[in-house]
Amino acid sequence: MAQFAVIGLGRFGVTACLELAHQGHHVCAADISDSTVNHYAHQLSYTVVIDASDEAQLARLDLISCQAVLVAIGENIEASILCVLHLKNLGVKEIWVKACTKSHHQILSKLGVSRIIHPEEEMGVRVAQALNYPMVNQYFALTQSTFIVELAIDLHLSGRTIGWLLKERGSDIKPLTLRRDEYFNTELNLDTELRHGDSLVLLGSKTYLTKLAKRFKVL
C-alpha cells in the first residue's frame, strides 16, 4: 500500500482518487472548495480543504512521504503552477500534473515535472485508435516508437499460426504471450496456432504494429 496525494477534485482528480483508493492505496484528496471536499469525504479516507497556491498550507500535509502527487487543478492555471513550484520547494520528487492549455504545458515542461497529462487529448487519441483498429484491445507505449499491443483474435484468424500472422515482419515484432481464457502461454513460436477468442500480446515498433493492424482490418 502506497501513499498518494491528489490536489484538485474535479472529475479527473476524483476519478484518480477513487481508483487509487480502490487499488488499496492511501490517498490524501485536497481541494479549495469546502463543498467539494465534503461531497467526497465519505468515499475517501483522508480529505482536506486547502488552497494549493499557498505553500504554508501545502507544507502542513505530509506530501514528502507520498509516492507521487497528482496536481489536477485544470481551470486555474495560476494555482496549478504555483502548486507545482511549492511542491518542488517542499522536495516532492514525483509530480504529475493535468495540463489544460498549450501555455500551461509549456510552463510545466520548463518547471520539469515527472509527467504532464492531457486527459481529453489522450483519451481522444485512444478512442480514435480504437475506432480505427477495433482488433486492438489495449496498447501501451513503452517509448514514442515502441509499443505493446493486445490483439483480439477473431474468426478470420482462427486456425492461423503466429508465423503466418507475422509473415514478413517476424523479426520486427515479438509475440510476448497468448491468452486463452485464463491461461497465458509464454512459450510461443511460429507454429503456435491462434484460436477465435484468444488475445495475442505483441511487442514491436509502432510502424510495424500499425501495418499489421491495417492488414488485420482487411483480412
Ligand code: ADP
Ligand atoms: P475537471 O475538468 O477534471 O472536472 P477542473 O479543472 O474543473 O477539473 O477542477 C479543478 C478542481 O480544482 C476544482 O474542484 C477546484 O475547486 C480545484 N481548485 C481550484 N483552485 C484550487 C486551489 N488553489 N487549491 C486547491 N484546489 C483548487
